[in-house]
Amino acid sequence: MQSSAISFSPSLSLSTRPRKLPVQGFKPLSVPSPVSGRFRYGSAVFSPSGKRSPISCSLKQSGWFPGIPEPESDRVVPRASSESVGPEESPKSKGMRDTLVLGTLFGLWYLFNIYFNIYNKQVLKAFHYPMTVTLVQFAVGSVLVTLMWTLNLYKRPKISGAQLVAILPLALVHTLGNLFTNMSLGKVAVSFTHTIKAMEPFFSVVLSAMFLGEFPTLWVVSSLLPIVGGVALASMTEASFNWAGFWSAMASNLTNQSRNVLSKKFMVKKEESLDNITLFSIITIMSFFLMAPTAIFMEGIKFTPSYLQAAGVNVNQLYTRSLLAALCFHAYQQVSYMILQRVSPVTHSVGNCVKRVVANNIRLRHCFTGFAVTTCEIGNTTNIQFEKL
Numbered sequence: 001m002q003s004s005a006i007s008f009s010p011s012l013s014l015s016t017r018p019r020k021l022p023v024q025g026f027k028p029l030s031v032p033s034p035v036s037g038r039f040r041y042g043s044a045v046f047s048p049s050g051k052r053s054p055i056s057c058s059l060k061q062s063g064w065f066p067g068i069p070e071p072e073s074d075r076v077v078p079r080a081s082s083e084s085v086g087p088e089e090s091p092k093s094k095g096m097r098d099t100l101v102l103g104t105l106f107g108l109w110y111l112f113n114i115y116f117n118i119y120n121k122q123v124l125k126a127f128h129y130p131m132t133v134t135l136v137q138f139a140v141g142s143v144l145v146t147l148m149w150t151l152n153l154y155k156r157p158k159i160s161g162a163q164l165v166a167i168l169p170l171a172l173v174h175t176l177g178n179l180f181t182n183m184s185l186g187k188v189a190v191s192f193t194h195t196i197k198a199m200e201p202f203f204s205v206v207l208s209a210m211f212l213g214e215f216p217t218l219w220v221v222s223s224l225l226p227i228v229g230g231v232a233l234a235s236m237t238e239a240s241f242n243w244a245g246f247w248s249a250m251a252s253n254l255t256n257q258s259r260n261v262l263s264k265k266f267m268v269k270k271e272e273s274l275d276n277i278t279l280f281s282i283i284t285i286m287s288f289f290l291m292a293p294t295a296i297f298m299e300g301i302k303f304t305p306s307y308l309q310a311a312g313v314n315v316n317q318l319y320t321r322s323l324l325a326a327l328c329f330h331a332y333q334q335v336s337y338m339i340l341q342r343v344s345p346v347t348h349s350v351g352n353c354v355k356r357v358v359a360n361n362i363r364l365r366h367c368f369t370g371f372a373v374t375t376c377e378i379g380n381t382t383n384i385q386f387e388k389l
Contacts, residue, residue: 098342105339110355112332119325120182121190126313129302130182131295133322136303137178138288140326141333145281157278164286167279170262171286177255178329179291180248188238188245195234196249197352198227203257204349211261214344227353260345267341276337284330 123133149156184193202224208214235241263279274282301307308315340348 109335116328119321124186135291135295137326137329141284141330142288171283173255173259175287180252184245184248189240200349207261276341280337
């Protein structure tokens, strides 16, 4: 019988003193033979002729010596990166894009608000029930929100009971703010209401310091003085002045800025934060349910066609203008919340003040008193210069 041929790995150097190879490390492999009728026993292959098949050993070092690790391969294995390989956006281009988006939002905010003031004033002149008008505006907004969620135009949120309790104060001040605005618009000229509401930065600065801990700089405080002086002078020289319209506008300043500051606080609260669209949608629906019983109890059901015809009001015209006013109302309020998520409440109120100057002087063609315009614009310019966007 021929002896078995054993081949050693060429990468191993033989020592001068032979050692016994461990049995468990020896890995014989069977080599196919053309002779038929062979049988296998363990790792060896035998043939009927009595000749044993040649045995070859593994060339791997780990096969001979279990303690020696397998050498790593020199090949480079490509691996897909989890991050995008596209060029990163530079901070400068990102800043320009954010500024463009913010400018577009401000433009839409001004546009929707101008048309809301026009249609809303026309409705209030023909229909002297500000609570019912406010209820209709919340009702149209609630229908829009429901359609948005039903048609999956925006993801329906999952709101917890704790979040609803936290949003309830926001809905309350939102309801009061818009009710006081409509009450003021029904009592005095649109321009005078917006003159009073130009004091929103003052309330925003005070409330931001109280609730957010954002204390104003000396420049910001000094810029508020011309606004306060201009509003005071405009109030004394306003032909349509009355105390009901004045205090309604002032109450609107307080409640609306409270809503903005508290909403900003809710947006940045990590454990309960909601995006601007979801937050405003929930506030709108809650405001409708808060306003409905109050309006019915205080003013009754006065928006029916029979009542309007008996009062000598053009029903189709009033319904059309009420719908347009409500659509513009919901649109400009939603854009307002989109802006609020991007800027501070003080910057938001400054932009709102500029909006009132634009609305009165361009679209409504009812100008402020000269001193009021000058002081408001000086205050706006100073605020914009020293308030971070």
